[in-house]
Amino acid sequence: MRLALLFALCLAIVHGQEESCRSGDEDPYLLFGTKTAYTFSNKGIPVSRAHDVPGCQPLAIWMMNRHGSHNPEADEFAGLQKLVMFKNNVIINYRNGNFRNTNLRMCMSDVNLLERWEWNPRLNISYAGDLTSDGYISTQHLAQAWKYRFPGILTDNVHDYLFKYVNDERSSTTFRAFTEGLFSAQADNIDISKESDEKLLRPYKFCPSWSTDVEENADTLTQLNIFESKQEYKEMINNISRRLGFNYDIEHETLHSMYDMCRYNKAWDVTQISPWCAAFTKDDLKRLEYAEDLMTYYKYGYGSPKNQEIGCTGVKDMMDFFRTHVDKETPQQPRAVIHFTEAQMLLLTLQALGARRDLAPLTGDNYHTAVAQSRKWSTSAMTPFNANLAAVLYKCTPNSNFQINDQYQVLFLENERPLYLEECRVGLCSWSFVKNRFGLIADNCNLKFCNGADKVKGISFLGIVLALLLELPTLLN
Numbered sequence: 041m042r043l044a045l046l047f048a049l050c051l052a053i054v055h056g057q058e059e060s061c062r063s064g065d066e067d068p069y070l071l072f073g074t075k076t077a078y079t080f081s082n083k084g085i086p087v088s089r090a091h092d093v094p095g096c097q098p099l100a101i102w103m104m105n106r107h108g109s110h111n112p113e114a115d116e117f118a119g120l121q122k123l124v125m126f127k128n129n130v131i132i133n134y135r136n137g138n139f140r141n142t143n144l145r146m147c148m149s150d151v152n153l154l155e156r157w158e159w160n161p162r163l164n165i166s167y168a169g170d171l172t173s174d175g176y177i178s179t180q181h182l183a184q185a186w187k188y189r190f191p192g193i194l195t196d197n198v199h200d201y202l203f204k205y206v207n208d209e210r211s212s213t214t215f216r217a218f219t220e221g222l223f224s225a226q227a228d229n230i231d232i233s234k235e236s237d238e239k240l241l242r243p244y245k246f247c248p249s250w251s252t253d254v255e256e257n258a259d260t261l262t263q264l265n266i267f268e269s270k271q272e273y274k275e276m277i278n279n280i281s282r283r284l285g286f287n288y289d290i291e292h293e294t295l296h297s298m299y300d301m302c303r304y305n306k307a308w309d310v311t312q313i314s315p316w317c318a319a320f321t322k323d324d325l326k327r328l329e330y331a332e333d334l335m336t337y338y339k340y341g342y343g344s345p346k347n348q349e350i351g352c353t354g355v356k357d358m359m360d361f362f363r364t365h366v367d368k369e370t371p372q373q374p375r376a377v378i379h380f381t382e383a384q385m386l387l388l389t390l391q392a393l394g395a396r397r398d399l400a401p402l403t404g405d406n407y408h409t410a411v412a413q414s415r416k417w418s419t420s421a422m423t424p425f426n427a428n429l430a431a432v433l434y435k436c437t438p439n440s441n442f443q444i445n446d447q448y449q450v451l452f453l454e455n456e457r458p459l460y461l462e463e464c465r466v467g468l469c470s471w472s473f474v475k476n477r478f479g480l481i482a483d484n485c486n487l488k489f490c491n492g493a494d495k496v497k498g499i500s501f502l503g504i505v506l507a508l509l510l511e512l513p514t515l516l517n
């Protein structure tokens with residue numbers, strides 16, 4: 041009896057290092073880049089009472105929202121469905137004990153969870169990308185939280201609002217959820233001002249010169265490629281492969297499908313354990329998170345100079361709106377302009393505002409530096425599901441608050457917490473600063489550069505026609 045116990049104990053020690061159960065982890069790593077659940081994103085940072093600005097009254101609110109959690113995108117389906125076969129192979133590996141040369145493995149309860157995992161038949165490609173019911177409910181809750189915080193401007197009067205949204209299923213469902221949260225009634229039954237404005241909310245869809253220079257430019261992914269070709273990254277893939285019982289490296293696509301399934305599961309139901317997360321250590325998850333930060337930093341952030349130009353449309357919309365409210369005798373309508381858009385747009389807008397700017401650029405080589413480890417550019421923090429950016433215009437009574445010397449102030453909130461901007465105090469900026477800094481961006485905001493390449497083509501085409509016309513008399517002679 042004692043011997044048996046001792047034997048079990050020895051086994052536990054031998055296997056102890058790598059066999060801890062990740063599904064039982066009390067403090068799992070849940071920052072999953074653009075597929076992070078809202079509640080995990082700023083965990084531990086309380087929603088503050090920053091909106092109570094002594095001596096000031098909120099006049100107007102401008103807000104940009106990302107949709108809640110959604111079904112996999114159409115282009116993710118095939119990869120995710122392959123996990124069904126892949127899972128069977130992992131289970132076979134475990135049954136056959138394919139671990140001769142390694143002590144990397146998942147614990148039995150993690151393996152059992154994986155074995156029981158099945159493709160959810162609810163996931164049908166006809167509904168690819170649609171908001172989930174969890175995404176719907178979290179959006180309603182968020183609307184209620186905003187209304188509770190700003191009852192004076194988020195009123196029951198529909199004329200106080202203007203909604204702008206992207207023309208897709210996900211954004212219009214988000215709009216429905218949000219307005220239901222605000223008015224406790226179906227938006228369809230309410231006569232509410234709404235417009236779909238793709239050029240404002242997705243300018244990058246209409247900007248060939250940006251697409252060529254940034255989105256489709258292979259150089260944009262240079263730093264990501266450098267990171268993924270590091271020895272450390274390759275070793276991670278090797279470790280994950282061995283942990284699943286393969287003695288060859290699994291494909292990049294499989295790795296990403298597992299990662300996506302893990303993070304979707306945790307976003308669809310934050311209380312559930314995803315068996316796919318057990319394939320990764322915390323360090324693996326942090327590397328995958330960094331890889332996505334590198335990608336977004338160059339595609340939508342400070343990494344590419346053109347992003348500054350294209351990110352201005354949201355800032356311009358905000359400034360146009362606030363300018364209609366400043367220096368008016370009576371309150372203006374609407375008091376709330378609320379956008380529904382996607383992660384790319386939020387990232388571009390934050391970047392145009394100069395928020396979350398790191399002292400040094402993020403690169404494929406500097407993962408282990410302090411700048412990268414405590415980076416401000418973090419997609420998990422900036423664009424989880426239901427991400428939001430709000431700017432609230434306040435009118436203050438002069439001299440009522442000794443720290444406030446401007447009659448108007450603007451409070452910036454990111455995911456309901458004060459957004460750090462260098463020239464402001466805990467997200468609160470004087471109107472003179474906002475007017476100068478963001479007014480300049482707004483006034484210079486035009487997307488003329490977008491068709492730059494086309495214009496050159498147009499001119500040269502015109503040139504040829506002109507030249508031909510001029511030549512015509514000689515040719516006819």
Ligand SMILES: *[C@@H]1O[C@H](CO)[C@@H](O)[C@H](O)[C@H]1NC(C)=O
Pocket residue numbers: 164165166
């Ligand atoms: C997906 O949904 C469509 C429409 O509801 C249905 O016709 C189709 O059979 C479903 N496909 C699968 C694989 O369940």
Ligand SMILES: *[C@@H]1O[C@H](CO)[C@@H](O)[C@H](O)[C@H]1NC(C)=O
Pocket residue numbers: 144272273275276279323
């Ligand atoms: C791979 O696993 C070994 C343990 O077998 C560990 O020492 C090493 O740090 C791991 N490497 C990475 C990049 O995760």
